[in-house]
Amino acid sequence: MIIDNFAQGFELFFSWGNILAILVGVLVGIVFGAIPGLTGTMAVALVLPFTFSLAPVTGILLLVGVYKGAVYGGSIPAILIKTPGTPGGACTVMDGYPLARQGKAGKALNMALYSSACADFISNLALIFMAGFIAAFALRFGPPEFFALMCFSLTIIAGVSGNSLMKGLASAALGLLLASVGLDIIFGTPRFAFGEVELTAGINFIPILIGLFAMPEIINQFTKRYRVVTRIAEAANARVSWQEFKGSLRSILRGSLIGVVLGAIPGIGGAPAAFVSYGAAQRASKNADNFGKGELEGVAASEAGNNGVCGATMIPLLSLGVPGDVITAVILGAFMIHGLTPGPLLFQENIDIVYAIFCGILLSSVFMVMWGKLGIRVFSRIADIPNTILFPAVLVLCVFGAYAVNSNPFDVLVMFLVGILGFAMLKGNIPPAPFLIAFVLGPMLENNLRRALQMSNGDYSILLRNEITIFFLALTVLSLILITVRNLKRWRRRTAEKRDDAPLTN
């Protein structure tokens, strides 16, 4: 049955127009994703009008190509200039940028590419073979389930807090507070807006992202004298060996599955999936202490989580007609423009179109590797540009990117102010990653908790209403116990080391 469907789909798919559409789509997506501030949503929305005159399959494949390219493209500036191109790329900064600073930009870019392509491919397979099952599971997620999942996701903060869990918590609290600026989700009353219209609308994610990661480096450069550093010959160091890939394979597979599950749940997106995958990889890795300092497995895990979402967000779209995020909402629009209505009927009436799209989606992973490999040769040279030229150029890129989000200079101001906060955090050794995680997950956690309690008239037992919430809350408690034990052990070890180092006195 499925083979027949594939045969029909392949017949419809196999034309130069369709192949070219994916080829161009992935390239356009990578370019947009690699420019900070230009999101995948923006790229898909911009390309949408070009699809009006194309055949349905060609048009939809062009958009899907752009989407997939943009998700991968976000990792390129994250690794090279510490400025994630897309929200999902934010997690890649944590290990990608330190690797670039160690002269391993090419290696980090290659690992990001391979893990992205693998995760994307696995996600596509999940879309093709498990769409029905995953969609049914995803539909069981209501506010209490979301809340439980977000609680578990927030335990990553401990993993990315470095040596001081307390500083990580303080950083996360600041992120939660900044995320609460804007209108209250239930009452519609302003929070921390102080009468300013721009603050009433809330603070956008992109200026925070750029301000928190790129700006502190730019400001910090004023406190340094530039020194020409001869980097280790990159060419010999750029390839990812089979051993290195194999070492990260478990994290890639785990991250892909996390991406698939979270991607199928409408409204979550790539950034939380990347952080959850990163946290899971860190917990399971032998090199856990090296995470955040330039660990290749960290890059692989975050990119796998981020890209694992891509195919899965199409699951609720194709099987139920429910868009999983803003990009798939735009793609839903494209379906409708071409007279197609995603959902169960699409599988009954236009099965050849569905399978032609599946064929194209599978090919997009191959084109991603192709464009990525070609691009890495050029991109990895960016790491060799001296800071005295690179940082002013990055600043200009950041300003244009922050402005482009809403065409509003206020976002540039927010970026500068968050940059100053990020610089203070850098000097105080306060990790920025918990801030970002809390900023992303905080509103989801709050909204879902309050919605759940609204549903139950304030009865907290709704948070334990089924096996999904119990599973995630139990995982959260278990993680907290493990974190406490690990921190106690670390503290004891440090105290013992200090005692041993202390001079002997009579």
Added chain:
Amino acid sequence: MTMKLKEVSIGLLVLALAVFLLIFLIPEGVPQPGRLREGQLSPRFWPLVATSILFLSGLVLTAMAWFEKEQATPSSAAREGGDEELPLKNAILGLIVGFILLSGYYWVMTRVGMVVASAIGIVLLGYAYGECRWKVLVTVALLLPVALYLFFVYVAGIPIPDPLARAVFRAIF
């Protein structure tokens, strides 16, 4: 400043911020609907949760720094390789120059336009960072903002405010 003093200061700063939030920012900045009792449905609930975490972490940070005899880990600045750290006095001077340049960039950007401000910004920032190859700086300053302007306006369809660039490129295209 010793490491211990620095860590105590960070803890106290976090505490001070939490107290400022509790006594001023939350009561003034988060209005409470009249009919609502304090509780989990209140708009203040989440900011209070976050502030409590901030307060507790500030308290523990201060206590840990206060009772710790010596700092186990050096600062990130000391660990970093690459560029050489300036002496404190020069670093502060560098920061002042940096803040003036960034403020100036924003000011010019909102009044003159993004392309012109970015071109001037690249030259001045590059010079402040110690770049002396003027030809390279000027080339980057001219090419990058113009390339970004063209990409954003003509490819991405995002209007970039810059009357001068708009006039020039309208005349060309």
